[in-house]
Amino acid sequence: MVADIKDKAAIVGVGSTEFSKNSGRSDLSLAAEACKAALDDAGLKPKDVDGMVTFTMDMNEEVDVARALGCDDLTFYSRVPYGGGAATGCLHQAAMAIATGMAETVVCYRALNGRSGHRYSEGVSGDLITGSAIHYGWYTPYGLLTPTSWVAMYHKRYMHLTDCTEDVMFEIAHATREYAVNNPAAFFYKRPFTREDYDNAKKICDPLKLYDCCQESDGGSAVVLTTPERAKDLKQPGVLIKGVAQCSGKDQEEMTSFYRPEIAAIPEMDIAAKMAYEQSGLTPDDIDAAVIYDAFTAIVLWQLESWGFCEQGKAGEFVLSGALRPDGRLPTNTHGGQLSEAYIHGVNGIVEAVRLTRGTSVNQPKKDVNHVLVTSGVGVPTGGALLGKMD
Amino acid sequence: MTPEERKAFEDKVHAYVGREVNAPQKGKDDVNKAMIRHWAEVMGDENPAYTDEEYAAKSSKGGIIAPPSMLQIWSMEGYPMAHNPSQDVQRELHNVFDEHGFAGVLGTNTSAEYYRDLRPGDEVHAHTVIDKISEQKATQRGIGYFIETVTNFTDQNDEAVGKIIFRVLKFTPNDSNDATGGDDSDDGMPEAPTRIASPRGHDNKWWWDAVDEGKVLIQRCKSCQTLRHPPRPMCGECQSIEWDSIESTLDGEVFSFTELHYPKFPGYQYPLVCAVISLGEGTRIISNIVGCEPEDVYIGMKVKGKVEQVDEKTMLPQFYPAD
């Protein structure tokens, strides 16, 4: 059965705070500002909001954000687990709530002091903030403590089985950096880099080096969704959810699915992609641009394969063809991605995907952009959304 | 080091005893109110004898004095040394220790004597000599030598105003690369950091308890005999909750691996390689590859494991090249 979700909800507003390394204020202040910016963008008022969605990892309670913003009654609130895997999961929850009438206008937000507060690069080395201590206990005694180390384990295997070389990883890092150079909101605004910089950067976990890894950032991003009917009367052109799916694959662990027959792949994203394409009636050929979750260069490759832009194991070739560049087959992470703009757990990526669909990215491709893919973090249960222009 | 090499080394370092680190040197600034005030503010020392002229004039001090503990401050080199450390005799001596494997350095203690109050306008001259080098000592940090330097401070009239003795331990770290010490003394060493252990709950305690006894077990469904790892309470094949276990022979093959470079965590020895290992029994396990250079590890490499004590508190399976 294919879920009946196509064109049931539209993103009508997007907003972000400044991205920085030290915001000097609370997570709640960032969340409230991002939500307010998204509502302003839509021409909506806080009292129009009746639903809220965020990450289980977010520190800001929905009721606190609602009270800070001055919302009235909320009839829908929900959270999506698994770190960055929740990014488009928020759209998934919001679209279902709107499609069923549980809520009319839903704000999705994520705000964190990810540099000045708890740093994700510390992995599970400090005080565990989740109840998954026993799970990570299979890895911590050996020193496998950080997201980079878990991803490196998959990627070593991927490189072993495919033609992927450091040239490919550099191309991903470099493409996002070149986009960020033009983006005033990006950490690497006006700061280009060279192959030499990439090669000489600190080794993190073999085969990943510093510039294969994303930023750690303070900031918040939010998007507002409502019904397509209501969207017609609002300030910005609506961006429709054409398809949206989540999946936890067989034998999934949180970041450490090392016990599957093959680990150089992300089967949960294959399934989410298939579902989203079926819901939307679209195929990979219909997708004009993408925002692909890039906590690491490596994980972009696996997702390009999951979403059918190239064959399994051939993402390296695809990337080296210049596909991710402004004039390429699939301009990708045109805001600079999390590698080069900021790490707001993928929600800044949803904001960019909306801009691409509206035609307002700072690096807007010259071609018509009708459909844009945006994905969630991988290694964890994940998913993605296909966005399209409203008629 | 052979006994002859050790003697040669000790003769070489003991020859430094009595040598001056610097010729007597006048401090960059004479004692002055501004630096006294900064120090008092930073240290949170509100004694008005340091900052309140009126109060100080009426007190037994008869005027503003510098906090005695500022003695060394008046002779410090200033910020440029952070970029361009002086290449003095002390550095030279430390280099000799470094070259012979005593690369660790730990400030162990300082003692100071103050002969008179310093007042604004006083000059401070410092003269540092290497005073003592101990015999070789076995400390909890590792084998090493204590080096004592003495700095004598004099004023504009060549009168002694104070003396500071500074003792450091140059040592070969016991394990890992923990060459940077805190301010702990050799007789009150903190416990060495250990690896981050797994918490033990209902579903995994038995496994870790077996590791403590030197065995790696694999959970087995009593109903359908399917092996599973990591352990979980129910068999995914037949949903039975009855299980026992078999002991792994720890014959395995590297399925994937990574060398961990950064960040380095206390309690772990680097270089450090983690690997996904396919065991002969058919399940996989995550562990470390040891007993070879990280560059020599490859996917498909045959490995053999054994349970070892890796630090004071931790027993862990570790895998070695099989041949």
Ligand SMILES: [Zn+2]
């Ligand atoms: Zn069974």
